[in-house]
Amino acid sequence: MKTETAPAVPQVRRAERPKAGKQSAGLLGGVSHVMLVLWTILTVTPILYTFLNSFKTNTEIFGDSPLALPQQWGWGAWGRAWETSRIGEYLVNTVIVVAFSTFFTMLLGSMAAYVLSRYDFRGNRLIYTLFVAGLSIPPFLALSALYKVVDNVGLLGTHTGVVLVYVAYSMPFTVFFLTAFFKTLPTTVAEAAMMDGCGHARTFFQIMLPMAKPGLISITIFNVIGQWNQYLLPIALLPGDKQDKWLITQGIANISTSAGYEADWAGLFAALSMAIIPILIVYVIFQRQIQTGLTAGVGK
Amino acid sequence: MRRGRLTPGAVRKWGFIASFLAAPLAIYIIFFVSPNLQALQLALTNSRGISPDFQYVGLDNFTRLFEDDVFWAAVRHHGLILLVMPLVTIAIALFFSFLLNLGGGQKNGQLSGVWGSSFYKVVFFFPQVLAVVIVGVLFQAVLNPQKSGILNSVLGWFGIDPVGWLIKPDLALWTIIGVMVWQGVGFYVVLFSAGMAGVPKEIFEAAALDGANRFTLFFKVTLPLVWNTVQVGWVYLGIAAFDAFALVQVLSIDRGGPDNATTVLPLEIFRQTFTYYRFGYASAMGVALVFLVLTFAALTLRVTRRERIEY
Numbered sequence: 240m241k242t243e244t245a246p247a248v249p250q251v252r253r254a255e256r257p258k259a260g261k262q263s264a265g266l267l268g269g270v271s272h273v274m275l276v277l278w279t280i281l282t283v284t285p286i287l288y289t290f291l292n293s294f295k296t297n298t299e300i301f302g303d304s305p306l307a308l309p310q311q312w313g314w315g316a317w318g319r320a321w322e323t324s325r326i327g328e329y330l331v332n333t334v335i336v337v338a339f340s341t342f343f344t345m346l347l348g349s350m351a352a353y354v355l356s357r358y359d360f361r362g363n364r365l366i367y368t369l370f371v372a373g374l375s376i377p378p379f380l381a382l383s384a385l386y387k388v389v390d391n392v393g394l395l396g397t398h399t400g401v402v403l404v405y406v407a408y409s410m411p412f413t414v415f416f417l418t419a420f421f422k423t424l425p426t427t428v429a430e431a432a433m434m435d436g437c438g439h440a441r442t443f444f445q446i447m448l449p450m451a452k453p454g455l456i457s458i459t460i461f462n463v464i465g466q467w468n469q470y471l472l473p474i475a476l477l478p479g480d481k482q483d484k485w486l487i488t489q490g491i492a493n494i495s496t497s498a499g500y501e502a503d504w505a506g507l508f509a510a511l512s513m514a515i516i517p518i519l520i521v522y523v524i525f526q527r528q529i530q531t532g533l534t535a536g537v538g539k
Numbered sequence: 540m541r542r543g544r545l546t547p548g549a550v551r552k553w554g555f556i557a558s559f560l561a562a563p564l565a566i567y568i569i570f571f572v573s574p575n576l577q578a579l580q581l582a583l584t585n586s587r588g589i590s591p592d593f594q595y596v597g598l599d600n601f602t603r604l605f606e607d608d609v610f611w612a613a614v615r616h617h618g619l620i621l622l623v624m625p626l627v628t629i630a631i632a633l634f635f636s637f638l639l640n641l642g643g644g645q646k647n648g649q650l651s652g653v654w655g656s657s658f659y660k661v662v663f664f665f666p667q668v669l670a671v672v673i674v675g676v677l678f679q680a681v682l683n684p685q686k687s688g689i690l691n692s693v694l695g696w697f698g699i700d701p702v703g704w705l706i707k708p709d710l711a712l713w714t715i716i717g718v719m720v721w722q723g724v725g726f727y728v729v730l731f732s733a734g735m736a737g738v739p740k741e742i743f744e745a746a747a748l749d750g751a752n753r754f755t756l757f758f759k760v761t762l763p764l765v766w767n768t769v770q771v772g773w774v775y776l777g778i779a780a781f782d783a784f785a786l787v788q789v790l791s792i793d794r795g796g797p798d799n800a801t802t803v804l805p806l807e808i809f810r811q812t813f814t815y816y817r818f819g820y821a822s823a824m825g826v827a828l829v830f831l832v833l834t835f836a837a838l839t840l841r842v843t844r845r846e847r848i849e850y
Contacts, residue, residue: 271653272653272654274634274635274638275635275638275639275653275655275659278631278635278663278724279659279662279663282662282663282665282666282721282725283662284681284689285677285678285680285681285689286677288680288681288689289677289680292680300687301685301687306689306692306693347562347563347566348563350559350560350563351559351560351563351564354555354556354559354560358552358556360553360556366560366564369567369572370567373567373571373572375832375833375836376575376829377778377782377805377825377828377829379804379805379808379809379825379828380575380578380822380825380826380828380829381571381574381575381578381825382578382808382809382812382821382825383578383581383586383812383818383819383821383822383825384573384574384575384577384578384581384818384822385570385574386589386812386818387574387577387589388569388570388573388574388577389570390589392569403566403569403570404570406566406570407566407567407569407570408570408571410563410567410571411571414563438551438555439551439552439555440555440558440559443559464668467670468669468670468671470670470671470672470784470785471784471785471805471809475809475812475813487670488670488672488785489672491670491672491673491676492672492675492676492788492789494676495675495679495789507676508680511673511676511677514670514673515669515673518668518669519665522665522668523661526661526664529664529668530660530664530729533667533668533726534726534730534733
């Protein structure tokens with residue numbers, strides 16, 4: 240939508256009002272900077288405070304100046320958290336589950352979306368509507384019934400069950416987004432390939448998928464973050480007696496309750512830091528892609 | 540004899556369509572569609588837990604629901620969240636995205652964001668990437684009612700006594716709403732920034748050159764131009780107002796307390812399912828929740844539909 244001739248017009252007229260912009264920029268600019276800095280502090284402080292507290296003693300945390308730096312920097316709480324809170328185990332579980340569920344969400348979602356966007360057949364509209372209707376249903380309606388279904392197929396308390404449920408719950412948005420995306424791609428390349436004798440499946444995997452890469456990346460990020468942060472489904476499907484299967488979010492929630500009994504607050508903050516740091520690193524590296532990926536869902 | 544339509548090519552095409560749709564459809568139907576349909580059925584039964592023995596009780600669950608004080612408390616809480624949270628989030632996000640994209644005044648005849656815009660966008664967005672559970676545990680420490688709580692100790696510098704953010708029944712829900720706003724603002728800053736980037740800059744520059752001050756530039760020019768994006772954001776935040784499950788469950792006192800002062804429908808559905816094993820009753824509550832969400836979505840789409848500005 241950008242026009243390249245833009246600068247030409249303003250440059251002529253700018254000379255007439257040289258000061259108007261600058262004057263208002265002074266005072267208002269100052270106020271707006273204060274607001275921005277304030278919100279930055281508001282955003283950063285809780286996270287920074289968590290990191291700092293992981294190095295403190297209980298007396299320092301509950302002392303008179305909770306915002307002061309720790310007196311001694313030691314990794315003791317981190318060691319305790321790693322050993323007792325099983326945070327490493329939960330992280331590994333989550334990586335495994337999310338790797339499988341995102342992979343299958345993307346594979347199956349793009350297969351369905353491709354067929355629905357490019358092939359005319361009876362029932363196409365119906366199947367598409369069935370997928371997209373899922374967008375408007377909150378996951379809480381089917382909570383009891385889902386528990387029954389997963390129990391019936393014998394997958395309660397297993398990672399396989401969680402992966403399958405994640406894939407199913409990610410389908411509506413993935414299919415909705417990718418169907419629209421495949422429709423924006425030119426048809427000519429695929430048609431030429433088919434003329435040359437390339438089969439339907441090969442056309443999809445070798446020609447269409449590479450062409451759809453930008454859309455696939457956005458939705459992959461969307462699904463990875465959504466599934467990584469999922470809380471309701473793990474606590475519903477991985478019950479308390481299967482603690483070795485737990486995922487990071489339910490582990491964190493549990494640690495926060497048990498930290499109160501054990502009064503190891505530094506340990507809690509260390510465990511929390513361990514959950515935040517990987518996300519922080521990934522975010523800092525991929526922040527541009529993550530921002531577009533997550534907001535892609537809301538776009539037109 | 541073969542019918543003319545079944546050429547080898549057609550067979551291959553149909554085989555391809557079927558093979559590509561089979562797996563996604565099967566998983567989706569088994570683990571999404573069928574539980575939702577079963578929920579509608581369960582809502583009419585007295586089903587308890589996974590036991591296969593239950594009776595149909597007609598609309599009994601719903602009559603009980605309408606007499607359930609906790610249910611109405613939860614509905615009221617959704618109402619308050621729905622009134623306050625989207626409005627505050629959108630207002631703050633619009634203000635910041637305006638500053639970050641157009642608030643920097645003119646440089647070489649072009650409007651730009653204030654200094655450091657891209658840094659602010661990166662920082663503001665970060666809470667969105669954190670799991671709500673992590674945000675909940677973070678804020679347990681921030682909102683600790685003692686004077687060692689981080690927010691209370693900051694207030695202490697100004698001589699203000701410690702506030703029981705989450706333990707006062709009148710205040711607790713507002714505190715929860717505040718945390719929702721804290722987490723949500725950055726996402727909408729980025730979203731609205733994208734909306735503003737989509738508007739040709741000449742429009743803003745022409746307005747600025749014609750002497751429009753920042754208030755006019757914001758309310759008369761920017762806001763109408765990004766109204767579509769704001770509307771979409773409103774729908775998303777409205778739907779989020781009917782969730783709030785993880786935050787209330789992790790952050791509030793006694794999971795929805797004190798004394799049900801912060802409870803929400805998803806939390807009650809979870810409690811009925813996994814604490815009391817009242818699967819029938821929980822499903823009826825789920826139906827009520829879906830009804831509320833869909834009513835909200837339908838109303839919003841009717842009310843906010845405006846003429847779109849073409850540019």
